[in-house]
Amino acid sequence: MLNNPEQLWNRCLSVIKDNISEASYNTWFAPIVALKYENNVFVLQVPSQFFVEYIEEKYIDLLRVTLYRVVAPGTRLEYRVLIDKTSGKGTQIPSLNEQPKPKQANSNASGYISPYHKPQLPEIDPQLNPSYNFNNLIEGNSNKLARTAGVSIANEPGKTIFNPLFVYGQSGVGKTHLANAIGVMTKQLHPEKRVLYVSANTFQIQYTDAVRSNSVNDFLNFYQTIDVLIVDDIQEFAGKTGTQNTFFHIFNHLHQTGKQLVLTSDRSPIVMVGLEQRLLTRFKWGLSAEIEKPDFQLRKSILESKIYRDGLEIPAEVVDFIAEHVVDNVRDLEGTLVSLLAHSTLANMPIDVELAEKVVSRIVTVTKKVNTVEKIRDAVCEYFSLSVDAISTKSRKREVVQARQIAMYLSKQLTKNSLSSIGFAIGQRDHATVLHACKIVTDLMDIDKNFRSSVQEIEQKLKH
Numbered sequence: 001m002l003n004n005p006e007q008l009w010n011r012c013l014s015v016i017k018d019n020i021s022e023a024s025y026n027t028w029f030a031p032i033v034a035l036k037y038e039n040n041v042f043v044l045q046v047p048s049q050f051f052v053e054y055i056e057e058k059y060i061d062l063l064r065v066t067l068y069r070v071v072a073p074g075t076r077l078e079y080r081v082l083i084d085k086t087s088g089k090g091t092q093i094p095s096l097n098e099q100p101k102p103k104q105a106n107s108n109a110s111g112y113i114s115p116y117h118k119p120q121l122p123e124i125d126p127q128l129n130p131s132y133n134f135n136n137l138i139e140g141n142s143n144k145l146a147r148t149a150g151v152s153i154a155n156e157p158g159k160t161i162f163n164p165l166f167v168y169g170q171s172g173v174g175k176t177h178l179a180n181a182i183g184v185m186t187k188q189l190h191p192e193k194r195v196l197y198v199s200a201n202t203f204q205i206q207y208t209d210a211v212r213s214n215s216v217n218d219f220l221n222f223y224q225t226i227d228v229l230i231v232d233d234i235q236e237f238a239g240k241t242g243t244q245n246t247f248f249h250i251f252n253h254l255h256q257t258g259k260q261l262v263l264t265s266d267r268s269p270i271v272m273v274g275l276e277q278r279l280l281t282r283f284k285w286g287l288s289a290e291i292e293k294p295d296f297q298l299r300k301s302i303l304e305s306k307i308y309r310d311g312l313e314i315p316a317e318v319v320d321f322i323a324e325h326v327v328d329n330v331r332d333l334e335g336t337l338v339s340l341l342a343h344s345t346l347a348n349m350p351i352d353v354e355l356a357e358k359v360v361s362r363i364v365t366v367t368k369k370v371n372t373v374e375k376i377r378d379a380v381c382e383y384f385s386l387s388v389d390a391i392s393t394k395s396r397k398r399e400v401v402q403a404r405q406i407a408m409y410l411s412k413q414l415t416k417n418s419l420s421s422i423g424f425a426i427g428q429r430d431h432a433t434v435l436h437a438c439k440i441v442t443d444l445m446d447i448d449k450n451f452r453s454s455v456q457e458i459e460q461k462l463k464h
Helices: 005-017 022-028 049-058 060-070 144-155 175-189 200-212 216-223 241-256 277-283 296-309 316-325 330-347 353-361 373-383 388-392 398-414 419-425 431-447 449-463
Strands: 033-038 041-046 076-082 165-168 195-199 228-232 260-265 287-290
Touching: 005 022, 005 033, 005 041, 005 060, 022 049, 022 144, 041 049, 049 060, 049 076, 049 175, 144 165, 144 175, 144 260, 144 287, 165 175, 175 195, 175 228, 175 260, 195 200, 200 216, 200 228, 200 241, 216 241, 228 241, 241 260, 241 277, 296 316, 296 330, 296 449, 316 330, 316 353, 330 353, 373 388, 373 398, 373 419, 373 449, 388 398, 398 419, 398 431, 398 449, 419 431, 431 449
Parallel strands: 041 076, 165 260, 165 287, 195 228, 228 260
Antiparallel strands: 033 041
């Protein structure tokens, strides 16, 4: 039996990776190091005590099954916590009864304290919303770059190339959620870090008060002690020269001392007006990541996640309907779901597509999308990079036949056309050919994951 702990753990990781999201894997499992395996005990090195608590809470069943399958039945886990995160040296098993000894001030036997001694800073309220975290920030094509960068920052604040991280996008796409999630995860992994979330408006008010009370230096000194500074809606600094000048000095100090900055805005730095060029230049030093409008799949995943978290039961066709028509932002999606539940409860009505249509129509304009056989045929040809003429011929090439069958199948699913009219529109085939094509496609979708994914992707494009 294989006893090398690193090899064993790599085999475990390959199983774990197939069962959780990439973001979760990179956050909670990639940093773990296998130390040893003996006497049926597997020892893992983890970055912090929080890691132990989190993976034991969220992934213990997956870990147990994986270890039993890969290593041996009855394998027990032990953890060692990395105590020197910078050097990577020294591990210990934390003791719940042992209290850390307070650090002695930089002094000699006479009690003299050096003027260069940095006093212990008091704890601050990070002003974070714990409900905005990475667990409920669903990843999709529209936010993948920003989300991935955010996770990297939370793992190693100030040590990545994403400094500053400048996130931009229209209202309601999840910028504030991401900003808070970075802060929440940073505090979980690095509780010693001074993390502060502040809106640009709040920062402006604080600065104005400091000017009035002649305490600008105190204001500066406070912000220069922050390890991870998150400023939301930075575009609101436009036209406020004094605030910009003060923030410029704070930005410079934090960046030069290896502290992390996270900024959000409703527009890209290159189109921002009313801000000093020296600030805009610095905003571009790190990563500028746009969060776009969520696509259909992400909108659907967001709805399903909220439904699951709230313990609701909503028919799949209702979820699809909402995701199809509420397209602009996440805020509208969640608001629609709340409205739907309220209407259902107050009016004692079942949650169905009819009720969903009534609720959605009050939020967005609902237009019914009509598909034709010709439109479906063209969409299939575009997807497979075929000419329209190709699937209308008698060609028996595999890719042509498959595209033709998919076009027939989707036409049957998405239109009210007869089998005969579908066959005639796609190469002048008869209804029996269409029936056969539909059966072939259905059977392939049951056994071929990639094929099923292709058909579903075309179908979603036609619906949206």
